[in-house]
Amino acid sequence: MTPGMCRRLLLVEDDPGNRMTLTMLLEDEGFTVVTADSCALAARLLNDAPRYDAVLLDSRLGDGDGRSLIPLVRARLPGAKLVLVTGWLNEEALCHAVDAVFQKGTHFDELLACLCRLLSPAPG
Template identity: 80%
Template sequence: MLMKDPGLPRQRLLLVEDDPGNRMTLTMLLEDEGFAVVTADSFARATQLLSNAPRYDAVLLDSRLGDGDGRSLIPLVRRKLPDAKLVLVTGWLDEAGRCDLADAVFQKGKHFDELLACLARLLPSDP
């Protein structure tokens, strides 16, 4: 796993997920792995958080949000966070190969270890 030395700065992730159960589960699992997780429960909230130009090492972006198309946030992520890695999270098989603007696509329903492996490939081990 990606457990970090408690003395090292934690990598910051923005998790954009409108489903409360998925958001809570992913947040807990990611925090257990040593990530600092900030969540957005909607397109509107993600837009607010991204507009403040914080520092995130990665953005986990649900492709379909209740109040908007998560994929349309990609240009804002790229503009505000040019160094952040972007993982499109989707439950739709037809989207998995269509998003060349993301650094990776993660299929909902896959095992959490696969998401961790994806993040390990994208993020440096020492932030």
């Protein structure tokens, strides 16, 4: 699979440097990236008739707990893949609510491999 294959992602990240870097790297791989820097903006984007193949959700945002958006993502985007991006080590408890937990500081190629695996068509 070509990594991006015109896949549309919502990146929810409040750190400007991380947001910019991830956006550029993902766009270089062919993804279309829409960004939100807060829970409030992410909620608005999710409620505005979204079409995203995946959501990369920072667990800690400046205006709240990014994990609080998990039910909204699941309700508005039932077919989308949800990746929780975290700097915390204790997020394994949320593994049942998301498709993957990605540790901040891990190399981008591992995130890309995770996204490609999640977004690959099911065999059959």
